[in-house]
Amino acid sequence: MSISIQTADFDAGRECADLLAGRHDVGAVASFIGVVRGDGGVAAMTLEHYPGMTEKSLAAIAAEARERWPAVAALRVIHRVGRLRVGDQIVFVGVAGGHRGEAFAACEFIMDYLKTRAPFWKKEETEAGVRWVEARDSDDAAAARW
Amino acid sequence: MSISIQTADFDAGRECADLLAGRHDVGAVASFIGVVRGDGGVAAMTLEHYPGMTEKSLAAIAAEARERWPAVAALRVIHRVGRLRVGDQIVFVGVAGGHRGEAFAACEFIMDYLKTRAPFWKKEETEAGVRWVEARDSDDAAAARW
Amino acid sequence: MKLHVKYFASLRESVGRAGDDVELPCERLSVAELREHLAAQGIEALAETGKLRAAVNQVMAEPETSVGDGDEVAFFPPVTGG
C-alpha cells in the first residue's frame, strides 16, 4: 500500500508493473487515471491540498478498501497537486488482486471516496478568468453507494 | 475503437496514453490487466483462439459497450494468445470517457462479456501435467448482471 | 449440402483433428441435428451435449440454429479467456 502526493507526473504502466512485481498470486490489476478535461473553455487548473491531512485521509481510504476486500494484494494511489493543463494526468489508483471483481470494486471505491473525503480543491483557468470548482452532488451519491 | 489479438506483450501505460492522445474531452481512463496466476502449481498456460470469430466477437463486445455508454470516447482491447508464464500479462481493456462512472462500467462490462462470449481457451501446465481450464459459473453470473 | 466443421481446444484434442468437411443429403438442418449426426458417425466427443457450445459462420449459435450449404460450423467447450 503506497500513497504519494506530488507535483510530478506519473507513468501508469510502470505503476501497474510495480503492483505485479515478484507476485504469483495476482490475476487482475484494475486501474484508473483522472485527467484534466477541457470542458467550458478550461485551459488549466491548480490543485490545492491540506498537507498532512490529505496524506492521512488517502491512507485511511486505502486501508478501508483493504479491509472491505481482503483479497486485494497491493494498491497504489498517486494524486498530483499544483498547476496542471488540459490533458494532464491528475490521479492514479491501481489495485492488484486475485480476481477482477475485487480489483474493480476496490479501485472504484477508492476513487469515489477520494472524491468526497480527501482534501483537494481545484481552481480552473478559462479565458473568462479563474473559478473554484464546485463539489458535485453526483460524487456524494457515488460515495454513498458503498 | 481498436482490437488486437497478438502473441506479443503490451505496455499498459503506452495504451492508456494513446487513449488520451490529442483529446480534450477525456477526464477518465479505466483500465484492466489480466495476468497469469500461479494458483495450484500453475507454471504456464497456452491460450488458443478461433481466428476470425475471436476478432469479430471482441469487436461486437466493444460495439455493444459503446452503444450502452455513448459518452465513451475511445477504447482498446488487447488479448494475447500462445504460451504465457506465471506473471505474464494476458489481456488489456482500456476505456476513456468524460467521467469515471461510464469508464469503469464499460471496462468491467467488456471484461465480463469477453470472459463468457469471446472464443479463447486456456490450457494450464503444472508439475502434474497439462489440463484445460474449466469455465467458471461465476463468470456467467458476472456477465448476466448487465 | 457441404459444410465445414471445426473443433477447438479439448474437443479438438479428443477428436484428433481441427475439422471435417461434411457432405449431407439435406437442404438445411439444425446445429443439434448436425452434432447428433457427427456423433453417430463415430465422433464420440460430440455426444457430450451439455458441455459443448457451437458457432455458425463465426457467430455464437443455439442448438436450434439452422445450418445451410457452405456454412462454417464450430464446436467447442465453454470459453475461458480473459
Add this chain to the structure above:
Amino acid sequence: MKLHVKYFASLRESVGRAGDDVELPCERLSVAELREHLAAQGIEALAETGKLRAAVNQVMAEPETSVGDGDEVAFFPPVTGG
C-alpha cells in the same frame, strides 16, 4: 485555550490569509461554536455555514465535534479532487 485555525481554497482567499492563532477563555467548545465566534469577530466568509466543511486535528469533523486546547481546526469548502 489556544487553537490553530486554518483556511483552504476559496475560503482562504475570502479570508485573505491561510490561518489564525486563536485564544479563547473556555476549556472546550464545538466546531459550530468556534465558527460562529470567528464569524462574529469579523471573518464574514465563515458565516456561510451550509457550504463549509471542517476538520479537527486533520480528521473530518461535524459541527458538534468538540475542540480543546492545542487543537488544529481547519475550515474549507467541499472537496473537489480526483
